[in-house]
Amino acid sequence: MLVMARRKSIKPIFQTAPQQSDYTPRWEKTPEEAAKSFSPDRSKLADYFPALARLQNVLKSGWHLLHHHSLRNRRCFRPVPKD
Numbered sequence: 001m002l003v004m005a006r007r008k009s010i011k012p013i014f015q016t017a018p019q020q021s022d023y024t025p026r027w028e029k030t031p032e033e034a035a036k037s038f039s040p041d042r043s044k045l046a047d048y049f050p051a052l053a054r055l056q057n058v059l060k061s062g063w064h065l066l067h068h069h070s071l072r073n074r075r076c077f078r079p080v081p082k083d
Helices: 024-028 031-038 044-048 050-068
Strands: none
Touching: 044 050
16 A cells, blocks of 8 residues: 655644544443443343353354364365375
8 A cells, every 4th residue: 555645734643542433433332332232132141140151152262263264174275186
């Protein structure tokens, strides 16, 4: 990427922190509002046993990574013929 810029004025760097506009609405919400908008289908398990729900999520993510990004998955990895 090539960018050409011109300084218009001299000001202190990062007087206000730059923010990505995509995340601004999420940052303006309280943690409770953000949790509800991020995960509307929160299970009852997460409400009563949050540590167990986190463990379940980690195991589910790990299984997904192991299954889909393994060398045994021929959609992602194909053996190279030996010459």
